[in-house]
Amino acid sequence: MSGTRNQCAMPTHIPNYGPIEPFMGAHKAAEGSAKLFASLDAALDALGAHSGMTVSFHHHFREGDLIVNMVLEALARRGLRDLSLAPSSLSSVHAPLIDFIKDGTIRRIRTSGLRGPLADAISAGLMDEPILIQSHGGRARAIDGGELVIDLAVLGVPSCDERGNASGAFGRSACGSLGYAMVDARNAKKVLLLSEEIVPYPLAPASIRQDYVDAIVAIDSVGDPSGIGKGATRMTRDPRELLIAGNAAAAISAAGVIRQGFSLQTGSGGASLAVVRFLREMMVERGVKASFALGGITSQLVRLLEEGLVGALFDVQSFDLDAARSLASNPGHREMDASYYANPGLKGCAVDALDVVVLSAMEVDLELNVNVITGSDGVIRGASGGHCDTAAGAALTVVVAPLLRGRLPSVVDRVTTIVTPGESVDLLVTDRGIAVNPRRPELAESLRGAGLPVRDIDWLKRLAESYTGIPRPLEFDDRAIALVEYRDGTIIDLIRRPKGLSR
Amino acid sequence: MEIVREDSAGTAESGDARVTVRPNPNGGLALELRGPSCERYGQDIRLVALSTLAALGVADAMVSVEEKGALDATIQARLAAACGRAAGVGSPPWEALL
Numbered sequence: 048m049s050g051t052r053n054q055c056a057m058p059t060h061i062p063n064y065g066p067i068e069p070f071m072g073a074h075k076a077a078e079g080s081a082k083l084f085a086s087l088d089a090a091l092d093a094l095g096a097h098s099g100m101t102v103s104f105h106h107h108f109r110e111g112d113l114i115v116n117m118v119l120e121a122l123a124r125r126g127l128r129d130l131s132l133a134p135s136s137l138s139s140v141h142a143p144l145i146d147f148i149k150d151g152t153i154r155r156i157r158t159s160g161l162r163g164p165l166a167d168a169i170s171a172g173l174m175d176e177p178i179l180i181q182s183h184g185g186r187a188r189a190i191d192g193g194e195l196v197i198d199l200a201v202l203g204v205p206s207c208d209e210r211g212n213a214s215g216a217f218g219r220s221a222c223g224s225l226g227y228a229m230v231d232a233r234n235a236k237k238v239l240l241l242s243e244e245i246v247p248y249p250l251a252p253a254s255i256r257q258d259y260v261d262a263i264v265a266i267d268s269v270g271d272p273s274g275i276g277k278g279a280t281r282m283t284r285d286p287r288e289l290l291i292a293g294n295a296a297a298a299i300s301a302a303g304v305i306r307q308g309f310s311l312q313t314g315s316g317g318a319s320l321a322v323v324r325f326l327r328e329m330m331v332e333r334g335v336k337a338s339f340a341l342g343g344i345t346s347q348l349v350r351l352l353e354e355g356l357v358g359a360l361f362d363v364q365s366f367d368l369d370a371a372r373s374l375a376s377n378p379g380h381r382e383m384d385a386s387y388y389a390n391p392g393l394k395g396c397a398v399d400a401l402d403v404v405v406l407s408a409m410e411v412d413l414e415l416n417v418n419v420i421t422g423s424d425g426v427i428r429g430a431s432g433g434h435c436d437t438a439a440g441a442a443l444t445v446v447v448a449p450l451l452r453g454r455l456p457s458v459v460d461r462v463t464t465i466v467t468p469g470e471s472v473d474l475l476v477t478d479r480g481i482a483v484n485p486r487r488p489e490l491a492e493s494l495r496g497a498g499l500p501v502r503d504i505d506w507l508k509r510l511a512e513s514y515t516g517i518p519r520p521l522e523f524d525d526r527a528i529a530l531v532e533y534r535d536g537t538i539i540d541l542i543r544r545p546k547g548l549s550r
Numbered sequence: 551m552e553i554v555r556e557d558s559a560g561t562a563e564s565g566d567a568r569v570t571v572r573p574n575p576n577g578g579l580a581l582e583l584r585g586p587s588c589e590r591y592g593q594d595i596r597l598v599a600l601s602t603l604a605a606l607g608v609a610d611a612m613v614s615v616e617e618k619g620a621l622d623a624t625i626q627a628r629l630a631a632a633c634g635r636a637a638g639v640g641s642p643p644w645e646a647l648l
Binding site for chain 2: 423424451452453454455514515516518519521547
C-alpha cells in the first residue's frame with residue numbers, strides 16, 4: 048500500500064516538541080532473499096571489506112574449522128592488508144595463516160588459544176605485534192563493552208534461513224551451541240553467515256537472529272565433522288587420571304559442596320571430565336540433585352541431565368556430538384552466549400553462581416598460579432578459555448593435574464606464564480596429594496577431617512623433583528610475542544620468545 | 551662390552567625411552583638425544599646415559615636415545631637392555647648398574 052497525504056501541510060517543526068521528519072511513504076524492507084549472495088567474493092564486495100579492518104570468527108567447529116582459512120585466503124586474494132584477526136580461538140588447523148602473516152595480510156591477532164605450527168611460528172617471533180590472549184569472558188567483555196570493535200564477523204553455521212536466523216544445533220555439521228558467535232553477531236558492524244544448509248523460513252529457535260545478519264553465502268562445507276566433535280567424549284581409563292578425579296570428588300565432598308541444588312562446571316581434560324563420574328555416584332548415593340551445570344558441555348553432563356540429576360545445562364560450547372544432539376532435543380539443555388557465561392563487565396554472569404569448578408593445568412606454582420597456555424619449552428600450545436573466569440566466579444575452584452607429565456613436574460617454583468592467579472584457586476589435587484590455598488585454613492581442616500592427603504605445595508614440588516631432578520630454567524629473550532589478558536582487561540603476564548627460537 | 555650389531559630396547563610410549571645402539575666405526579661414544587624433556591633435562595639425561603655406558607663398559611658405540619619423558623631409572627634400564635642385545639650377550643650385566 049502506498050500513497051501520501053498532503054505532506055506540504057505537515058510542518059517540519061512542532062512547537063513545544065521540536066523538529067520532525069514528515070512521512071514520505073510506507074517503508075518496505077528488501078526482499079528476504081536479498082541477503083543471499085552467490086559467492087563469498089560477492090558478499091565481501093557488498094559488505095565493504097577493507098584493509099585494516101577487524102575480522103572475527105568463532106571456534107565452534109574446533110579442529111574441523113574450514114572457515115577461517117577460507118575467508119583469509121579470499122581476503123588475501125583481494126589484496127587486503129593489515130587485518131586484525133579476532134577469532135574466539137585458533138587451533139592446529141589454522142597453520143595456513145602463517146603465510147598470510149608473512150605477506151602482510153594479517154597484522155594483529157587476539158584469540159583465546161593457539162596450537163600447532165601457527166603457535167610455534169608466532170612463538171618464534173613471526174609477528175611484529177605481540178598477540179593478545181583473552182579469556183572467553185574477557186573477550187565478551189571487550190566486545191559487549193565496545194572496546195573491541197568488529198568490522199566484519201564471518202560466522203560459519205551448519206544451517207540458517209534466508210533471512211539470517213541461524214542455529215548450530217541442526218544440520219549435518221551440527222556443532223551444538225554457538226555461544227561465542229552470538230556476542231560477535233550482536234555487536235559487529237557487519238555480519239556475514241557462511242551456511243551449509245539454507246532451510247525454509249523461519250528457523251527457530253535461532254541462536255543468531257535475522258536482525259543482526261547482513262549477508263549469507265551458502266557453502267559446501269563449514270567444517271570437517273570428524274574434527275568438529277567426537278560422538279561422545281570418552282571417559283578416561285588412565286588409572287592415574289581416575290585416581291586424581293576420585294581425590295578431587297572426595298575433596299569436593301569434604302568441602303561440603305554436594306548438597307541439594309548445588310551447581311558445577313568441569314573442564315574438558317581427562318581428569319576433570321572424570322570427576323563428573325565420581326560426583327554422579329555420590330549424588331545417586333545421597334539422593335542429591337544439582338541445579339545447573341555450566342560451560343563446555345559433554346556427554347557426561349548430558350547423561351546427568353537425562354537422568355534428572357541436574358536441573359539444567361547452560362551450554363556456551365558443545366564439546367561432543369552427544370551434547371549437540373541434546374541441545375537440539377532436551378528442553379533443559381540451554382544455549383548461553385559468552386557474556387551470559389562469563390563477562391565480568393556487565394551486571395552479572397553465570398560463573399559467579401557456581402559452587403564448584405574443576406579445571407586442568409599444565410603448570411601450577413607455589414603461589415597456586417596456573418599456566419594453561421605455554422608448554423615446558425615456553426612455546427604457546429594451549430588456550431586461556433574460561434579458566435580464569437570460572438576460577439574467579441566459583442565458590443570452590445579445584446585445579447587437577449598429575450604430579451608429573453612424563454619427566455616434567457606440574458608443580459614448579461614459578462609458572463612459565465600466569466593465566467589464572469593463585470588467589471582464585473582453592474585446591475590443587477594431584478595423584479600424590481592435595482594442596483590447599485593458605486587463605487582457606489578451614490578448607491584444609493575439612494579435608495584433613497575426611498582423611499584426605501593434604502600436603503604443603505612445596506612438599507609436592509620437592510617430591511616431584513626427587514624423581515625428575517631440578518629442571519633447567521627456561522631462557523627467554525626480550526621480544527614479547529604475546530600479552531596475556533586477565534578477564535577484566537588488565538595484562539596479567541607477558542609471553543617472551545624462548546631463547547632457543549631466536550634467530 | 552663390545553657392540554657388534556645394531557639393536558634397541560624400549561618403546562615410544564609416554565614415560566618411556568627408545569634406545570638404539572650400533573657399532574661406531576670411528577670408535578668412541580656418539581650420543582644422540584631427542585625428546586620432549588631435553589629442553590629442561592637434556593644435561594641430566596646425557597649424564598645418566600654416559601655414566602650408564604661407562605658402568606656397562608661400553609666405550610665404542612653410536613647411541614640414540616629418543617625419550618618420551620622417561621625418568622633416570624628407565625633410561626638406565628633401556629640403555630642396559632639395548633647394549634646387552636647389541637653386544638650379543640643376551641641379559642645385560644644389571645649388577646653393574648647397582
